[in-house]
Amino acid sequence: MFLVKLKKIAILFIIGSVLLFVGSNITLAQQMQNYFFSFSLDLQGKINEIIKKFFYKDDADIYKKKYFDLLKELAAIKISLKNKDIINDLSRLEDLNKQVREVKVLKKDNFGYFYIQGDNLTPGDIILDKNFILVGKVKKVFSSYALVESLLVPNQTFNVSDKNGTIIGLAKTISNGFIEVALFKDVKLNINDLIFTDKDYFLSNLVIGSVVDLDLNQLNPRLIAKIAFDDEASHFLVFEK
Numbered sequence: 001m002f003l004v005k006l007k008k009i010a011i012l013f014i015i016g017s018v019l020l021f022v023g024s025n026i027t028l029a030q031q032m033q034n035y036f037f038s039f040s041l042d043l044q045g046k047i048n049e050i051i052k053k054f055f056y057k058d059d060a061d062i063y064k065k066k067y068f069d070l071l072k073e074l075a076a077i078k079i080s081l082k083n084k085d086i087i088n089d090l091s092r093l094e095d096l097n098k099q100v101r102e103v104k105v106l107k108k109d110n111f112g113y114f115y116i117q118g119d120n121l122t123p124g125d126i127i128l129d130k131n132f133i134l135v136g137k138v139k140k141v142f143s144s145y146a147l148v149e150s151l152l153v154p155n156q157t158f159n160v161s162d163k164n165g166t167i168i169g170l171a172k173t174i175s176n177g178f179i180e181v182a183l184f185k186d187v188k189l190n191i192n193d194l195i196f197t198d199k200d201y202f203l204s205n206l207v208i209g210s211v212v213d214l215d216l217n218q219l220n221p222r223l224i225a226k227i228a229f230d231d232e233a234s235h236f237l238v239f240e241k
Contacts, residue, residue, distance in 0.1 A: 099239055100128065100132075100237040100238060100239050101118070101237065101238055102118070102235050102236070102237060102238075103116045103117060103118030103121070103127075103146075103235065103236050103237070103238050104116060104117045104118065104234070104235055105233055105234055105235060105236055106145055108231060111153060112149070112150050112151075112152030112153035112154070113139075113147055113148060113149060113150065113153065114127075114135070114136075114147075114148040114150055114236070115145050115146070115147060115148075116138075116145065116146050116148055116236060116238075117144070117145050117146070118146070118238060121138055121141050121146040121238065122138065122141060123137075123138050123139060123140060123141060124137060124138060125137065125138040125238050125239065126202060126203055126206075126238070126239040127148050127150070127236050127237070127238055127239075128206070128229075128236065128237040128238075128239060129229040129230045129233050129236055129237070130230070130233060130235065130236075130237065131229075131230070132206070132207070132237070133206070133207045133208075133228050133229040133230070134151065134197055134202060134206040134207065134208055134229060135148065135150050135151065135229045135236055136148050136149050136150035136151055136152075136153070137149055137202075138238070148236075150229075150231070151173055151177075151179065151208070151227045151229070152173070152177055152227065152231065153173060154173050154174055154175055155172065155173060156172070156173040157170060157171065157172050157173075158170075158171055158197070158198070158200065158201035158202065159171070159198040159200050159201070160179075160181055160195045160196065160197065160198060160208060161195070161196045161197070161198045161204070161205075162187075162189065162193070162195065162196070163193070163194060163196065165196075165204070165205065167184070167198050168181065168183055168184060168187045168189070168195070169181045169182050169183040169184050169187065169221075169222075169223075170182050171195075171208075171225075173227075177226060177227045177231070178212075178224055178225065178226055178227065179208065179209065179224070179225050179227060180222060180223070180224055181195070181222060181223045181224075181225065182220075182221075182222055183216070183221035183222055183223060184221075185218070185221065187216070187221065189211055189214060189216075189223065190211070190214070191211055191212065191213075191214055192210050192211060192212075193210065193211045194207055194208075194209070194210050194211075195207075195208050195209060195210070195211065195223075195225050196208060203239065207228060208225065208227065208228065209225040209226045209227045209228040210225060210226055210228060211223050211224070211225050212224055212225060212226045
């Protein structure tokens with residue numbers, strides 16, 4: 001009897017050791033997988049920085065000038081309207097350069113998501129490019145990176161406005177860097193006009209893109225706009241909503 005019990009104990013000990021070994025190796029494998037994924041993202045980010053440094057010209061100053069010229073134009077329009085709420089929104093926009101901080105772009109995938117790296121990121125943070133043009137929002141935050149759902153991801157819906165701050169319709173992101181807007185009636189727009197965010201989903205008065213196709217028929221007015229943010233940037237800006 002003693003030998004039988006000893007044999008059973010030995011068998012149970014062997015099984016337990018095997019399970020412990022397998023479990024520890026699974027955990028180790030997961031940790032290694034996460035480590036190499038983060039390392040891969042960081043390496044791709046460094047490679048992108050090197051490529052952009054030697055092969056792309058830095059046009060930040062040009063776009064910043066255009067941006068602040070646009071702010072002056074918006075200010076003139078909105079002050080003439082004497083709309084207190086819109087003017088307050090404009091003041092928030094002018095203060096963006098004091099409220100944003102830079103984050104590193106590690107990778108862009110084929111579905112329109114960006115992997116970024118920075119401190120104190122939270123889901124819902126608004127992401128802009130260096131020209132203060134809307135990129136999207138932080139969707140998820142992980143230990144060493146965050147996932148941004150950009151405007152390149154299809155089937156997102158939100159209201160958009162014109163340069164006067166008037167909501168002009170409901171936008172839906174479609175493929176290849178465009179959005180389609182179902183317009184309200186009597187909207188006055190032209191090809192190449194800029195369209196902006198409304199505060200229902202993003203911060204208001206952020207540039208989204210420009211009109212490339214326009215159909216103002218009475219039954220189904222619509223437009224197509226080209227998304228304007230720099231999807232090849234090595235760094236973005238984060239604005240905490």
